[in-house]
Amino acid sequence: MKIDQSQAREFARMTLSHLTQRWPYKLDLVMSGPEDVLPPAEIHPIFHGSFDWHSCVHGYWQVLRIARLYPDIPEVADIRVLADAMFVPGKVAGEIARLDRPYASGFERPYGWGWMLALQAEADRHSAGWGDALSPLSRRFASNLTDYLPKLTYSITVGTHFNTAFALVLALEWAETRDPDLAALIRQRARDWFADRQDYRGWEPGGDEFLSPALTAALLMSRVMERAEFAQWFAAFLPDAQRGEPAMLFEPVHVSDRTDGKIAHLDGLNLSRAWCWRQIGFALGEAERFEPVAAAHIAASLPHIGEDYMGSHWLASFALLALES
Structure with missing residues (x-):
């Protein structure tokens, strides 16, 4: 069983409809002041659709991957327009700014971190400059992961967003060609926890x-x-x-x-x-x-x-x- 063109189009249409929504949105943010009472698109300039931040991230991963696998389907034009509008330095800087706020160190850890690295890895496979634009944000999460893994004494083995292994599967693919120290750390920690x-x-x-x-x-x-x-x-x-x-x-x-x-x-x-x-x-x-x-x-x-x-x-x-x- 393999994805076919009709399924690819269905997936792309479905996800594009959510990525381009401004509501509903489940805000995963500790408010530190009245300045945080803003519309979702102002809080997260890129990832403000698809109900929550992480679903928006892997929604973009999905449509970019479909665009690469099926470059001739009609939906690819809309995917490219959306990615061109969103994956730009100014909006990426806005996403990074949210990570600099108080209490943000655990934001989307580790599920969203892993998906962000997967998104940038996919964006790098396209020649539109999207991967370069997203790189500062993915590097920030890679740095967070590098700091986090040594102090995670015990792996988190639940079946939801906090699962350690799933995030590391996604992160390892990114790190193997971009951050050899992080890749080595992931491999070592995996053995520490599961060998x-x-x-x-x-x-x-x-x-x-x-x-x-x-x-x-x-x-x-x-x-x-x-x-x-x-x-x-x-x-x-x-x-x-x-x-x-x-x-x-x-x-x-x-x-x-x-x-x-x-x-x-x-x-x-x-x-x-x-x-x-x-x-x-x-x-x-x-x-x-x-x-x-x-x-x-x-x-x-x-x-x-x-x-x-x-x-x-x-x-x-x-x-x-x-x-x-």
Whole structure:
């Protein structure tokens, strides 16, 4: 199963409609004075659509990626116009200014940080100057990550925005060609936290999760280990995976109410699991082994990502991850 042109157009249209909205917006900001009572577009000059800051960031990642994969679809013209208007030094400086305010050190940590690095990595693949414009902002978050990882004694293994492994998967791809010290730090910290993990028996899924703590950790380890070492690690981490156990990781989750923003996260879990299973299969040299599992998870949620705003403002990015992998 792979993204096709019609799906690419649907994803692009859906996300463009949200990126260009000014409302609704969930402001994730500690107010330090009356100067913070401003419209979203003045607080965050670029990332003020798609309900929240991080969804806007990976919404831009998604449409830029679609523009690169399908440069001839009609929506690419609108994508380029929007990116040209938004990815400019003045607006980037406005985003950085918000990070200089009191209490901003933990803003969007680590989920938004990882997605910002992924966005700039994608922007660099285009010849429009977008990556250069975004570089100061991505460098700021890379610096934040460099400061943060040494003092993070314990990895955060939840299935929501605070998940450490997911953010580091995104950050590592950026760092490998731009910041070798950060890349080395990510690799070392991943080993510190996960290298000795064995016989996973966690409790998942949680009722509002869009990431699997187990599978994101495994995906990260697949990026920091060579194939033989990773195969040995994976066999110890999920020793019964060959038999489809634990079943909770192999069976798509049920989404009871897609109008509920938290419950709608579970569609993201199906899609991110599909991405993880496919990537883990490739890393093991056994892509066909987990493809039926990935396909079942995609089928459970892909038809529903546009049913309600609670999903449509962000799920297309996770669908693209699952399908493109």
